[in-house]
Amino acid sequence: MIERITAGLALAAVIALAARAARALTTGGALAATIVGAVSIAAGWSWGALLLAFFFSSTALSHVGSDVKSRRTSSILEKGLRRDAVQVMANGGVFAAAAAGSLAAPWDGWLAIGGGALAAATADTWATELGTLSKAAPRMLTTWRPVAAGTSGAVTALGNLGMVLGSAFLTLCMIAAVWPRHAWLGAFVGGLVGALVDSLAGATVQSRRRCASCDAFTEREIHSCGARTIHVGGASWMSNDAVNALCGAAGATTALLVMEALI
Numbered sequence: 001m002i003e004r005i006t007a008g009l010a011l012a013a014v015i016a017l018a019a020r021a022a023r024a025l026t027t028g029g030a031l032a033a034t035i036v037g038a039v040s041i042a043a044g045w046s047w048g049a050l051l052l053a054f055f056f057s058s059t060a061l062s063h064v065g066s067d068v069k070s071r072r073t074s075s076i077l078e079k080g081l082r083r084d085a086v087q088v089m090a091n092g093g094v095f096a097a098a099a100a101g102s103l104a105a106p107w108d109g110w111l112a113i114g115g116g117a118l119a120a121a122t123a124d125t126w127a128t129e130l131g132t133l134s135k136a137a138p139r140m141l142t143t144w145r146p147v148a149a150g151t152s153g154a155v156t157a158l159g160n161l162g163m164v165l166g167s168a169f170l171t172l173c174m175i176a177a178v179w180p181r182h183a184w185l186g187a188f189v190g191g192l193v194g195a196l197v198d199s200l201a202g203a204t205v206q207s208r209r210r211c212a213s214c215d216a217f218t219e220r221e222i223h224s225c226g227a228r229t230i231h232v233g234g235a236s237w238m239s240n241d242a243v244n245a246l247c248g249a250a251g252a253t254t255a256l257l258v259m260e261a262l263i
Helices: 002-021 027-043 045-062 066-073 085-104 108-131 157-176 181-204 240-262
Strands: 208-211 229-233
Touching (some): 002 027, 002 045, 045 085, 085 240, 108 157, 108 181, 108 240, 181 240
Antiparallel strands (some): 208 229
């Protein structure tokens, strides 16, 4: 186990540094990714492989049509392509905690929790990356009114397809890793539920701001036009990262409940 922990730390550090060099992670993001990766690999090589599948697939999708995405969403989204430490922990924290739990006390429930959390993160990320390329206008989940691309809580048919494909992709990786059937079935359902919870939370409780100058809605404290924004809705502390963490928790909880129903 000591050898695997050491190897995991070294491998995670190398991959994180490479991702930082490729501008996929900030310095803080690389440090957080090293910790999450090391803990995951310490729990078993399959845990590390799942984490890499999520990271590389999400990073690859983020570069598809990146110019179009930037043009459509840069005035709304607070953060860019480079993931920082908070983003890394919001997407991978529950998975790393489950990996640590599996390392301390082996139990199939940890597989469902970790798989569900990561499937939810994958489903949500794929939905966002594909949805922002949709030619059809996104619609707010709660009101069904058309909104700007990148608006939290908005959905498109292409984004919904991405959600299903993302959860299915992570589930197939679990199957390839020979994780038990009740764990990966739970994870697939958890991935879908987690992503839906993310959209619902984005439409209802996530902090919403408005530019004081051009009156546009945004997540940024300083709008792209240079003017300050004011808080106009949702909980002021409920950032997109907090919603992503909620997504992972919902995916993990759902996966565990489904697993318990199957065994």
